[in-house]
Amino acid sequence: MSFLGSLFLWALPLAAIPVVIHLLRRRQREVVSWGAMQFLAPEIIHQRRMKRIDELILMILRTLVILGIILAIAQPMVSSGLFGFGTVQEEVVLIIDVSLSTDLEQQNQTLFDELKIAVNEELDELNDGTQLRVLLAGERPDWLYPAALELSSDTRSRLKQDLNKLEPTMASANLGATLMLSMETEPEQDVYLRKIKLFTDGFAEGWEADSNTLWQKIRHQQERAAISTSIQVWTPSVTPGNTYQNISLEEIRSLRTHVSLDELVTFTAVVRNRGTQPIKNVSLEWKANETDIGGSSIPSIEPGETAEVDFDYAATETGIVRVECSTPVKDDLKLDNRSERILSVVERIPLLIVSSAENVEPPSGGVRLILAALGQSSIAREIDHWKSVFEPRLIRWEDLEGENLDPYACLLLTEVPAVSEAVMQNLTRFVRNGGGLWIIPGPETNLDSFNASFHRGGAGLAPLPLEGLRSDTPTEQPYDVLIPPERTHSALNIIGDLERLDIHEVRLTEYIRQAAPDNFPSNRIWLETASGSPLVVENFLGRGRVVVQSIPFDLDWSNLPICRLYVAMIQEWLLYLAQPSAAQLNLEPGETFRFSTNSQIETNLLEVKTPLSQTKRPAVLHQEGENRVFFADTSWPGSYQLELKSEEADPQLLTPFYVSRNREESTLTPLSEALQQQLIEQGGLQFGEQQPEDISRYEQAEPPPTPFWTYLLLIALFCFAAEMLLTLFIARRRYSGSLTTE
Template sequence: MSFLNSPFLWLLPLAGIPLLIHWLSRRFPKTFLFSSIEDIRRTVAGRSRLFRWRHLIMLLLRTLALLALVGAFLKPVIASRAPADGKEGRRVLLLVDHSLSMTHADGGTTALSRAKGEARRLLDSLDPADHFNVIRVDASPAAAFVEFSTLRDAAMAFLEDSAPPVGTADFHAANQLAAELARDQKGQLDVYYFSDFQRGNWADVAFSSLPSDARLFFVSAAGEKQRGNRAVSGIRIAEGAVIAGGEIELSIRVANHSPDPWSGKIEAGFDPAHLREREVTLSPWSETDATLVVPVPAGGLQKLTVTLPPDDMPLDDKRHLVVQVRDREEVVLLTGPDAAGGSPAPSLFLRTAVDPYGGEKGVYRPRPLEPGALTPAALSASTRVIGSRLPLLGDDQAGTLATFLRGGGGMILFLDGESDRANLDKLSGLLGEELPLRLTEKLGSENLPGGAMQVASGDFRSRFLRLFENERRQNLALLEFYDLYHAMPTGKGRTLLSYADGTPALTESQIGLGTLLVCNFSVSEASSNLARQRLFPAWIHEMLLRMGDSTNAAMESFVPGDTISGEAWAAEATGRDLIAPPSTKTIVRRDPAGERLRVTFTAPAPGFYRLPGGDGRDLLAFAVNPDPRESDLRSIDPAVLPDRAGGSNSGAAYVGETADYGVLLRGRPVFHWFLLGALGLLLVEAMLFKTLKPRTA
């Protein structure tokens, strides 16, 4: 036990006043004048042994009562540790959660504002001699002072002047920083955590780095009600190129971290003038992938944004993505003469499928090319080739195709010519690897059951068969093929589609950086009904889009606090400023590297960061988004944290949402018990005075 008014301990000798009075009473007895024998008897009774014991007991009670009154004036407290030194004071550390989850506004008040208010109350409760420090706990925890201080206003200004939180809180690193600050401090340490205890930030916090005799206090700032939140937690686009003027299918991950169901619209688009929206319904505590098709603008680095209706934590209701969009591409239609093959040439069907709109409105621009004109120069401006009804290729022509594929080009080859077997063998020899199928004989309708063959199975995980996902797979049953090659699979590459007898219908080969798709059928009307199906142009576009580029057009996404870098041509980037989100201060480092310029910066907030070029297109663009883990606001039970920390810190305690910091700092006051004790002693003394009176014989 200690005393808050310890400077007044000199009053304790006052408790000896009753003893002094008693001693004076014995030294100078009272003189009585007896006028009768009754007075003599009373005097004799007053000097009896019983009267002397009564006098001593009352002396003791009065002394104890006065001692209790003096003790109450000294404000005694019962503390769990030794009292702070009057000169050095206490050592107190305040760790304030500065993560995105703390910005959730519950009833108009955020958890961060409640945490700051509690920190202010704690600082106001400290004694003038107490020293403290404040740690702002975010992804990179920072302290207000390099050593413990007594500047309360400066500590609060450190918290108030910090940028709004946008990321996670690393309490493990914060504990290590706290241990470093307390290493050279004398005396015991009190550590206070002000947080919403969001489980993503507190799942694996360790306290072993803190001093073993430190007292840990956990103060909740989340409020009593369970907090709900909605968020866009991810955007995914299919692999392959995204072409200007076309469309892109988005898979948007939407989360409802709330105990209530939710229905609302999501919006997505590259610019406000071409937004697309969709209604989404989510059950409590659930996530879903919503599909949305949006138009693609001009080529270059385009900025895609997906938004939800705003809620109590609006920062994660929007998600950004930078997409590399290619300009309208040229597709080479490598077809033989119309008379070759003995049936109408499929060139017209292929040209219409590649450019169904005509007039330079489509994503691809077809360019017919005869096999005799096949040279490296003819393919220099193209990355896509469709071959059909090919005659026997010469060594130079086959070598040009092999080089084109190794360099990253993509080719769709329809097996509907008389020299397909020889061409595949020659191409396989030049490539130095076996293709997925080996042709045997050509089968006509007279050799097929029922006069036509249908697709029986497929590897629908392939990016080239996305058109037939889920219920759209039934469209394959509409296709009939009247002539094809009987072929044997070689076990190389991938067989994507197969006929009922096991013959490969569609195979994929990765040739160097490129892709070769071999279609064991024809689009000619005499050979199949494929060209008459509505899915034919869409399937051709799907294969062109996915082939030759297995990478994702979506650029890497970052989180606040990440260090981002990119390179551009120095001649284009010199003198141009990086454009950051509004109200964001970004320091950019520029490092020349020959003819290139490397730009490096740290992103402090979500949004788009871009370096514009002179032609209106961005030379560099980056998307920064909140960490999806911060969107789930469910908290761990802070009452379990003292047990987790108890292995190394026996003084850990959960103090709830509002704490009496005076009690935590100094101990529990017990002066009222001293007052009650004094009153009780005086009451007993009064009763003894009334009952134990001297009696005459």
């Protein structure tokens, strides 16, 4: 027994007060005899004996009351098994690796099949009454059941059925985070032994063995855990030096995922040989919404080599298109033989162009040149095979303040004048919600007013301030030129194609200089002049994108509008700016899925089907006449589906979305003995069978102490009540009537 407030034990001598009072009351008194006393003597002797018994009982009760209060204040703790408090139990946490590499097949059986056999054998060995938890190890650990199960014949049968339904996923197992979660979870009451058993495939990926801090933290957590904890690791028998045949379809890339009808999109399949043997004649099969659309092939690919294969496709219908690439090659790890990319195909993308009144009615100057690049000229309309996805609408700057910007994917602002604060707030909200904004100041733009409204000291929409015209600084050069950009940015990939486009022939006679500090990120400067002045810069705000171009589309300023580069630049940059406004259907693990639906849809019927075949409810926000759907639980790679439930029919598919996987999970490098020893020393793990000394240390662990002061307070309260009742009874007996003689 231990005490949390042992200082109060110094008050224990106070329990002697009732004893002292009792002894003082028993001292001898002087006896005075009188004549009639001989007739009362028998009755007096009888009452005196009863009084002594009553006083003795009262003394004991009062002493127990004081002892109970003092001990309760001292907060004693007793062993859980003492006096039969609680039932001593063991908790077992089974961690099951469901990562992609567990799908590796050897000797006509996958590693995951071996893993499930081992888990079932472990269940058979556990005793009834054991508290059991099951944790799935993926990108983020996920409990198979929300609470611990008490093992019995029924729960054991249910567990085996559920475990046999499990299949490998496309995830990469984060084993360190999984072990931390299993140890940090609060145990059930009366549990003081916890055994964590990890069933994994034995490959190095997912262990993060080189992270000393992580495993030292796990060791520290294990040592300071409230209950005795052991961690045992089970791995299948893998023959050393095994050779594998494994073609991994790493990913499918495309410049855009928001495309127009009949637009030719180039997909790039990244294929890598992650096995140990060369593979010849690798064929790839392409599908769109489960329909075959063609194929491609790779003559041969050596171990460790990566090949990229392009495939062109044009969607013939609007809507969501799931483009899938797979290889029928029979290798040892089939789960990484496919990948997909989802397109949003639209017939028109709404675009709002804002300019001065003289350029709008009728369109003239730079606005007329922009419309020509968008296919809105008489010549472009005569070309039947070329269509522009953009549907432009022109308004004057005076009309922008009352304009609803929500229907538009992009805004293009030209000849920027001084604007009101209401307009700036409207533009900022538009960009934060995913809109694209292209700002092109012109000759009439007041630079100070622009900087005050759009730059705002670096906190506005424009990332850099405007500082003056090129002509303000005398130079001997009659014109400036553009430096061809690196093709690393998706918006600049085509612009930087020097073979097909003519960016090197652009001549700039005038432009507005933007003041870029030395620490300004170079990847946000899209175009730069040979003299070092940024011409086009990018900014990000919320979900949206902003591009500031400090040269108007005016032939008096440059020959850009008559270069081959011009049309491609207008189209590509507007498509890039429009991307965030569309639903993002290709995500990274953990990235939030966002989707907008009709406000008339019953939001309580929306559900998301995950790659684990689980059904989960998304979050829904009703805003501005539509329902905005958010789903953040995207830790498992693979295909998801947003559906609308129906009681009378099958669920209606609103849209699919796809979460990419970790490519390195396809690397089949075994966890070496040296790394195992490192995990044993740093993380306190046990590989294989437990050693006798580990079993002894685990089983000899003492149960945690249980608070006992509640019971002491109840005992003190009971004794106090008994003392009060006994005192009342004695008083009533003593004074209820006169003595009777025999």
